[in-house]
Amino acid sequence: MKVRKGQLKVDRFLVPFRVYGNASQFIVCVNGAQQTMASWKSVVSYFSKDYSLALFDFPGQGRAQTLSGPTDVSLDEQVRVLHQVLLALNAPGKVNVVGASWGGIVVAVFAARHPELVGKIILASFGVMVSEKMLKVIRKGKELYENGKGDEVSDLIIENFGQHLPENYKKKISYQFSAIKKENFRAFYTHGKLLETTQSLNKVVDLSNIKAETLVINGEHDTIMDMEDVKIATAQIPNCETKIITGVGHFLHNEREDILDIYRDFLSDETGLGYLKPEGYPLYSSKIRITS
Numbered sequence: 001m002k003v004r005k006g007q008l009k010v011d012r013f014l015v016p017f018r019v020y021g022n023a024s025q026f027i028v029c030v031n032g033a034q035q036t037m038a039s040w041k042s043v044v045s046y047f048s049k050d051y052s053l054a055l056f057d058f059p060g061q062g063r064a065q066t067l068s069g070p071t072d073v074s075l076d077e078q079v080r081v082l083h084q085v086l087l088a089l090n091a092p093g094k095v096n097v098v099g100a101s102w103g104g105i106v107v108a109v110f111a112a113r114h115p116e117l118v119g120k121i122i123l124a125s126f127g128v129m130v131s132e133k134m135l136k137v138i139r140k141g142k143e144l145y146e147n148g149k150g151d152e153v154s155d156l157i158i159e160n161f162g163q164h165l166p167e168n169y170k171k172k173i174s175y176q177f178s179a180i181k182k183e184n185f186r187a188f189y190t191h192g193k194l195l196e197t198t199q200s201l202n203k204v205v206d207l208s209n210i211k212a213e214t215l216v217i218n219g220e221h222d223t224i225m226d227m228e229d230v231k232i233a234t235a236q237i238p239n240c241e242t243k244i245i246t247g248v249g250h251f252l253h254n255e256r257e258d259i260l261d262i263y264r265d266f267l268s269d270e271t272g273l274g275y276l277k278p279e280g281y282p283l284y285s286s287k288i289r290i291t292s
Contacts, residue, residue, distance in 0.1 A: 032101030
C-alpha cells in the first residue's frame with residue numbers, strides 16, 4: 001500500500017499526517033479526544049483499496065507539537081488544523097470526512113463553515129450536549145490528574161465508556177495513559193475543561209448550515225450520549241440519517257468491525273440518502289434506524 005508521510009505547520013502547531021492508498025476519492029479521519037492516528041487502523045485496512053485515507057494528530061495527540069503559546073487548543077484551532085489538512089491533500093473534488101466522538105464535533109463545525117470542501121460526513125458517537133455522566137467523569141479525571149494519579153484515568157474511561165471494547169483494545173488504552181507524555185496529558189486535561197465550558201455544540205455552530213449528506217451513527221449502549229440529545233442534533237442537520245447500532249457502546253467499529261460495512265454503504269451510495277427535510281420539518285422527527 002502506498003503511504004505518504006509529512007508534517008504541516010499550522011499557525012503555532014506542527015501537525016503530522018499520513019495518507020494511505022492512491023485512489024482519487026479521499027476519506028479524512030478525525031480523532032477523538034486523546035486518540036491518535038493509530039485508532040483508525042481497521043478503517044485504513046478496510047477502505048484503502050478504494051479510497052485514499054488521510055490521518056493526522058491534533059496538537060496534544062501523538063507526535064503533534066505545540067511550537068509556541070499555551071498547551072490549550074481551542075475548538076477553532078482544531079477546525080483550522082482540519083481545514084489545512086484538507087487543503088494539503090490537493091484532492092480533485094470534495095472530500096469525505098469521518099469524525100469519532102469529539103472528532104465528530106470538529107467535523108460538524110468544519111462542515112458547517114466550509115461546505116464547499118466536504119462531500120459526505122460520518123459523525124460517529126455524536127450529540128450536541130455533554131451529558132451529566134460525562135461531566136462527572138471529566139471532574140473525576142481532573143481530580144485524579146491534580147492529585148498525581150493520571151495513570152488511573154484509563155481505568156475511569158474503560159469503566160464508564162469502554163465496557164464493550166475487546167480486551168486487547170482496553171489494554172491499549174491502559175498502556176497509552178501509562179506512557180502518555182506530560183504535555184499530552186495536560187492537553188487531555190484542558191480538553192475536559194473545554195467540554196465543561198462549551199457543554200452545548202449549539203453555542204458555537206448552526207448545524208443547519210451543514211450541506212453535506214450526513215450519517216450520524218451511535219451505539220445503543222453509549223453511556224456518553226443521550227437519545228433525546230441525538231434526536232435534537234440530527235433534526236437540525238438538513239440531509240441526515242441516523243443509525244443506532246444495537247449491542248455496542250461509544251467506540252463503535254473498534255467494538256465491532258462489521259460496522260465498517262455501514263460506513264461503506266453510506267459513502268458508496270451515489271443516489272444519496274433520498275431524505276431531505278422540507279421547510280418547517282418538526283423537531284424530534286429525524287430519521288432514526290435501529291440496526292443490529
